[in-house]
Amino acid sequence: MAYLSVEALSKAYRRNEVIRDLSFEVERGEFLVVFGPSGAGKTVLLRLIAGMVLPDRGRVVLGGADITRDAPDRRDIGMAFQNFALYPHMTAYENIASPLRSRGMARAELDGRVHGAANLLRIDHVITHLPKALSNGQKQRTALARALVGEPSMLLLDDPLRNVDAKVRYEMRLELPRLLRARDTTVIYVTQDYKEAMALGDRIAVLGDGRFTQIGSPETIYNRPADSRIARLFGDPPINLLDARRDGAAELRVASNSVALPVRRSNTVASDCVLGVRPEDVAVSLEPVAGAVPVEIDAVTPLNDRQVMLLRADDGTEIFASRPQSEQIEPSAGNAHDGIGRGRRRAWATLDIERAHFFETRTGARLAEPALRPELAR
Amino acid sequence: MSSQLLRALRIVLMVMVGLFFLFPLLWVVLMSFMTNVDILRSPPSPFFVPTLRNYLALISGHLSTSSGNVQIDYMHNLLNSVILSVCSVVVSLILGVPAAYAFARYKFRGGEDMAFTLLSFRFAPPLLVLLPLLGYFQTLHLYDTYFGLVWVYQLITLPLVLWIVRGYFEDVSEDIELAYRLDGHGWLATFFKISIPLARPGIAAAGLLSFIFAWNNFIFALILGSSDVQPVTVGALAFITASGIEYGQIAAALVLSVIPTLVLAIFTQRYLVEGLSLGAIKG
Numbered sequence: 001m002a003y004l005s006v007e008a009l010s011k012a013y014r015r016n017e018v019i020r021d022l023s024f025e026v027e028r029g030e031f032l033v034v035f036g037p038s039g040a041g042k043t044v045l046l047r048l049i050a051g052m053v054l055p056d057r058g059r060v061v062l063g064g065a066d067i068t069r070d071a072p073d074r075r076d077i078g079m080a081f082q083n084f085a086l087y088p089h090m091t092a093y094e095n096i097a098s099p100l101r102s103r104g105m106a107r108a109e110l111d112g113r114v115h116g117a118a119n120l121l122r123i124d125h126v127i128t129h130l131p132k133a134l135s136n137g138q139k140q141r142t143a144l145a146r147a148l149v150g151e152p153s154m155l156l157l158d159d160p161l162r163n164v165d166a167k168v169r170y171e172m173r174l175e176l177p178r179l180l181r182a183r184d185t186t187v188i189y190v191t192q193d194y195k196e197a198m199a200l201g202d203r204i205a206v207l208g209d210g211r212f213t214q215i216g217s218p219e220t221i222y223n224r225p226a227d228s229r230i231a232r233l234f235g236d237p238p239i240n241l242l243d244a245r246r247d248g249a250a251e252l253r254v255a256s257n258s259v260a261l262p263v264r265r266s267n268t269v270a271s272d273c274v275l276g277v278r279p280e281d282v283a284v285s286l287e288p289v290a291g292a293v294p295v296e297i298d299a300v301t302p303l304n305d306r307q308v309m310l311l312r313a314d315d316g317t318e319i320f321a322s323r324p325q326s327e328q329i330e331p332s333a334g335n336a337h338d339g340i341g342r343g344r345r346r347a348w349a350t351l352d353i354e355r356a357h358f359f360e361t362r363t364g365a366r367l368a369e370p371a372l373r374p375e376l377a378r
Numbered sequence: 379m380s381s382q383l384l385r386a387l388r389i390v391l392m393v394m395v396g397l398f399f400l401f402p403l404l405w406v407v408l409m410s411f412m413t414n415v416d417i418l419r420s421p422p423s424p425f426f427v428p429t430l431r432n433y434l435a436l437i438s439g440h441l442s443t444s445s446g447n448v449q450i451d452y453m454h455n456l457l458n459s460v461i462l463s464v465c466s467v468v469v470s471l472i473l474g475v476p477a478a479y480a481f482a483r484y485k486f487r488g489g490e491d492m493a494f495t496l497l498s499f500r501f502a503p504p505l506l507v508l509l510p511l512l513g514y515f516q517t518l519h520l521y522d523t524y525f526g527l528v529w530v531y532q533l534i535t536l537p538l539v540l541w542i543v544r545g546y547f548e549d550v551s552e553d554i555e556l557a558y559r560l561d562g563h564g565w566l567a568t569f570f571k572i573s574i575p576l577a578r579p580g581i582a583a584a585g586l587l588s589f590i591f592a593w594n595n596f597i598f599a600l601i602l603g604s605s606d607v608q609p610v611t612v613g614a615l616a617f618i619t620a621s622g623i624e625y626g627q628i629a630a631a632l633v634l635s636v637i638p639t640l641v642l643a644i645f646t647q648r649y650l651v652e653g654l655s656l657g658a659i660k661g
Contacts, residue, residue: 047556050556050560051559052552052556052559071559071564071565072556072559072560073559073560073561073562073563073564073565075560077560078560079556079557079560081553081557083551083553085551085553085554085556085557086554086557087554087557087558087572088554088576089575089576098558098561098563099560099561099562101561101563102561102562102563102567103562146557146561150561150562
């Protein structure tokens with residue numbers, strides 16, 4: 001049986017159902033990332049599990065015990081908050097010691113545990129400071145130390161890296177799994193950052209409209225998104241969602257152009273659909289290519305080591321493409337330099353249909369895929 | 379050049395405003411060291427032989443007038459002021475702080491109406507309620523008791539405490555309270571160890587303001603008590619005697635009665651300003 005199991009949980013505020021009939025399970029020691037845009041109900045879900053908010057319906061079962069109506073202080077749950085929620089009138093030491101104080105732990109043991117946690121998170125040198133004297137990174141480490149020191153059976157992390165700078169965020173992203181795995185802690189981690197979700201989660205649960213629209217491994221979510229909204233949330237620049245229509249037996253009409261439909265997809269698409277093509281699956285060429293969509297290059301911006309291009313097809317459809325910075329586009333005749341990004345210019349975009357996602361036009365749901373024939377399966 | 383002129387103008391204006399407000403106070407202080415003869419001299423003169431007679435009369439309680447000696451127990455009035463104000467503030471804090479927390483944190487049916495009703499006590503002219511109140515007090519044997527007056531003083535101090543402190547509690551992050559609960563502490567411990575310390579500036583400001591308001595109250599004690607329980611504000615009336623008005627003693631009495639609130643206000647100015655402005659915005 002799962003360690004935490006949430007059963008048909010619902011919570012409404014003034015008839016607005018924030019959490020709707022939500023069920024899921026987390027195994028002991030698992031790292032589950034709850035991912036969703038702001039306003040999707042992530043924080044409410046955590047508060048329901050923490051016991052700050054009581055559900056209208058449904059149950060929360062932790063370690064075999066029904067804790068749905070238990071007070072927060074009786075749940076054995078640790079939590080770290082996006083805004084740190086440190087006690088401003090207590091030193092970092094007292095902040096970390098707070099979960100131990102509530103148990104009336106002996107002085108010497110308490111002292112050892114607090115210093116142990118502070119050491120682990122490398123804040124032992126600022127332990128006598130008040131929160132206002134700490135940097136944001138140190139504040140978050142203090143908050144994490146406080147959440148960890150009592151060795152709770154369940155850890156809730158509410159977007160804890162949101163308010164720290166990029167360097168600390170990266171460090172913590174590497175450090176957190178190591179810290180948590182060592183203790184075999186069961187974690188629910190909430191974030192709005194898809195990269196964080198992909199980097200940290202054993203599984204990712206995508207929250208939308210009060211329910212999980214997909215739960216799966218990071219690879220599954222990225223490679224087989226359950227609907228077009230999820231596909232759009234994972235990836236930067238976001239996936240291109242292009243309206244497509246069946247055009248004859250073997251062709252799709254996309255951006256007023258005909259694109260060959262792979263044979264194995266011929267049963268997937270009946271009449272029209274939404275074609276999801278990730279920017280990295282759009283190849284840009286300055287020479288005409290068979291089956292490519294003629295486009296104007298509207299804008300080019302660097303993104304880390306990649307180059308992102310905004311392309312505009314002749315009928316106005318916008319398409320993002322990205323390619324490694326180092327990769328040169330074949331220079332056209334009389335132009336030795338690749339010259340992308342200097343004003344508008346003509347190009348041809350080839351959409352990699354083999355790797356594309358097919359979604360239903362009306363609901364955005366992923367269209368059923370035919371099983372791969374054995375000889376094509378890798 | 380013009381900026382220098384502006385600056386000079388600004389200083390002149392500030393001095394004028396300062397004089398306008400402080401001169402009466404200064405004159406009262408001067409009066410308290412004058413005899414009635416000096417005070418009534420026309421035109422008034424700031425040059426006189428200072429005397430401590432007024433203060434001595436107040437402290438000893440013997441007031442000698444042209445028509446004989448009068449016993450005045452002004453020091454007792456001063457003590458009454460202290461008792462009434464301190465008790466009122468303490469009761470208001472004990473009742474008002476938890477109530478303010480409830481109004482800030484929980485949405486319950488009729489909550490806003492209740493909070494507003496409490497505030498509306500401040501709108502009604504006291505005279506309107508005083509006569510019926512006097513009837514009640516006499517029936518209930520509350521007339522002329524500290525208990526009765528402290529009770530009525532809640533009309534002044536409780537709304538103040540409630541509305542100022544409520545704003546501060548609303549500013550205390552719920553996440554901080556939740557974090558403390560999750561640490562394993564009960565709600566009562568959370569209230570005392572987290573909510574109250576974080577709202578302390580507001581509680582201090584509300585306490586001080588209510589103290590000053592209670593101290594300055596005149597009408598309630600005038601009607602609902604005798605000289606046994608009356609504070610300085612009412613006690614000063616005794617200097618209007620059959621044989622004339624003892625301006626010197628009135629001035630000395632005023633100076634004595636202002637000292638406690640003045641000292642409080644000076645040492646806690648920061649809290650007062652904060653509490654007043656924040657309470658006004660949030661309330």
